[in-house]
Amino acid sequence: MNGAQALIRTLVGCGVNTCFSNPGTSEMHFVAALDAVPEMRGVLCLFEGVATGAADGYGRMTGRPAAALLHLGPGLANGLANLHNARRAHTPLLAVVGDHATYHKRFDAPLESDIDALAGWMSAWSRRSARSADVAADAAEAAAAAMTPPGGIATLILPADVSWSEGGEPAPALPVRAVAPVPQDVIGSAAAALRSGEPCVILLGGPAMRRPGLAAASRIACAPGARLLSETFPARIERGAGVPAVDRLAYLAEFAVAQMAGARRLILAGARAPVSFFAYPGQPSSLVPAGTQVDVLAADGDDVCGALESVAGLVAPDAKPQPQEPVRPALPDGDLTGESAAAVIGALLPEGAIVSDEANTSGLWLPGATAGAPPHDWLTLTGGAIGQGLPVATGAAIACPERSVIALEADGSAMYTISALWTQAREGLDVTTVIFSNGSYAILGMELERVGAQTTGTAARDLLQLSRPDLDFAALAAGMGVPAGRARTAGEFAAQLRRALAEPGPHLIEAVVPPIG
């Protein structure tokens, strides 16, 4: 068989059976091979950033890599921003980047570029397959590399002639290294810190944000002086009624400093020491209070859940996890604002929902309003590269077809990868997209003040406004086959959200809200 078929059969054998695709000429044999290997599902995306973001969402929900099929250097370039987010999320993800035939590269044809340089930017593992006979083994290694804890991006560069030449044979899946157990002395140190009686924050992140980790952490928090917080932008949080709750560290450094205040000990459990998202003149980059002792209980790739359970057994052997009480906001009346929209979402969020959250400033009230909703998953913007929310929702819906997916999306961010809506329509995905439409890059209006920039005219402020003309998201959605409406009051929003959640297939609601502040 040819290299492409050997590659795809190998991927299927490794559990990689979904390929978010934006192919070109150099990938045509890969595409043709999808007919020969029906176990691999090809999902067409109209832009590479949708493909990579969808693979990120898929990987977050399944723990297994999806493939993203990209066309040469520019195709990889278009996919990089969401690969950056996936890298920060430690999502297992396999980027397959088609390249010119090996013998064609030296001719420097128009699409030629240094793909390897781009791959190095965000990959945990990358390789250029040299021969059809090698590509299957390369693919098996790539799949294992993507799955290696804590999870990462494996990039396989696939020359066209390696795809089309005969001589390929599928390769078996390789074993994947397990998470590393945390040594007893490290667990003992954390327990000693907790027993010291000094105020102690346990900062959770990564796999600790799932039920087992949260349950163990919740027990630890029963120890005197112990408090839980989590990283600001986790890849995936399990939360809601019955799940132990944890507050996320705030995006705004001044609020995060307040959350950390008083801590004398900081125990990192799958999270990194907190830093300011951006630098601000005169403000520190580190958010660790001065004089606080930092202990790493579990770093990336470590068995953070096992470590938390061990620590809990030492410091709170009899404590029980503290589940979140079921509580929902009442459905509000009146104006639609970020706050009332959050209440509507909290009131209606279905059990088992997956929320892809790129609401940015409009999302300020969401964590509070949804904390006691039925159990659900929450996926956040891990790397700060906007344009993640709609693609991640798309991939999550492919991964979990029986679950309701809700994308909560800022208007400016939505425009980066808006064509994800078309893929949702084509695949019939049960995704409800809420666009918080405030007509501005509201976060930048706020940041302009926070960095101390002085504006003296209108040119600067004009660059932060999404107005003249207003964007009409209902029209944009209709243009891509997604039924849509616009809500201007809390009541309209509730009615539309209820209907969208009840009907199968994708929907979009443009929630017209004022900018904050």
Place this chain on the structure above:
Amino acid sequence: MNGAQALIRTLVGCGVNTCFSNPGTSEMHFVAALDAVPEMRGVLCLFEGVATGAADGYGRMTGRPAAALLHLGPGLANGLANLHNARRAHTPLLAVVGDHATYHKRFDAPLESDIDALAGWMSAWSRRSARSADVAADAAEAAAAAMTPPGGIATLILPADVSWSEGGEPAPALPVRAVAPVPQDVIGSAAAALRSGEPCVILLGGPAMRRPGLAAASRIACAPGARLLSETFPARIERGAGVPAVDRLAYLAEFAVAQMAGARRLILAGARAPVSFFAYPGQPSSLVPAGTQVDVLAADGDDVCGALESVAGLVAPDAKPQPQEPVRPALPDGDLTGESAAAVIGALLPEGAIVSDEANTSGLWLPGATAGAPPHDWLTLTGGAIGQGLPVATGAAIACPERSVIALEADGSAMYTISALWTQAREGLDVTTVIFSNGSYAILGMELERVGAQTTGTAARDLLQLSRPDLDFAALAAGMGVPAGRARTAGEFAAQLRRALAEPGPHLIEAVVPPIG
């Protein structure tokens, strides 16, 4: 003054007075400085690929760089594909990439990445400004580097604290190196080749595609045995009635081989030796006929127009340029197809129009139908990275506000950077976008056959279709404030195109055409 103001004042002094912008927090002082330096025009783009493509279109039309303001590594990543096209076009272009404050980088905040690695991918020059006191001199050097023949991308990485700190002073513009004169012996060799009597192709490219170069080449073509062709995807061609015409080498290698057939000598005048766009099994990569002697008259950065004039003086001293006759197709009736749409465009193309051509397969008939239209400029997809056409049209319209701009755009390619329409609406640009809507990646349907890929089911073909659901470009345009219509017959298309060209401001026409083949 702070670094940002010194930077912008320096750029203005270097003739860089337009900045296509998609800023973030780290660029807020740059944005604020736009109020202090009103000579710099900031143009908001909703996606970085629009900003970089617009800067490409601007640079092609003015010969001067525009700036593209990008946010950190992911912002640069989103702009890379159109920077790849700009690199292939030798467009002078200045990418300003904001970065974290110098002292903040080591904290590896979520948006941290290796910006320098990305900048190296497509830049002719790149530098990271280290201090506010240096940034103006760096900017002057960047502007000069972008302008250095043949033109290229200069990337200035701008840490936030270099922007916001005091101590900047504007720097004077630097002299820009002129094009390199072509030595007399090289001119003599080309003349000797032409006098040899052997069949000779002069392959034009780069600056040779403007009137002076075309005029000189046209005189040379009067020499016995001499023929003109041009590179397949020039950055900018001047053409139409009164301008000497030249056929472009075909995209499809088999057609290009036929065009080159019989040539025993090949003289490269601003073009590179022709190569196949992609590799195909069993087909050669080089399109130079076996046994053909290749002479380089002028390479990138050489004075190709001067060289052509010198050669013309030697081999055809008395010949006159052969201008294209004015001729237009009749307005067709009946079905709307790629062919009849081209005839409509040829019949109605206004004098002085600028055409941004990313029509792909639907554009097959455009060169013939527009050859004798009133003089106009034609901008092509230089690097093969789709999503160029709408941004390039946007930038060209900013550069040449008195001229009519027409974007001829394939449906699949349009979706990459569709938000360019919003910038056109906001800036009131006189751009008429024609979407050739054939519901497929038609070029891939063709390429699937040409690379010899065997399909045995429907999965592969399904990945090449833009259907289920159909895209509604009129709705998409309306969503971004651009008046739009849909044409299904040649008559409807002519009426809508005539109206769009007559009215100021942006318009979009969805021309529903069948896929070719």
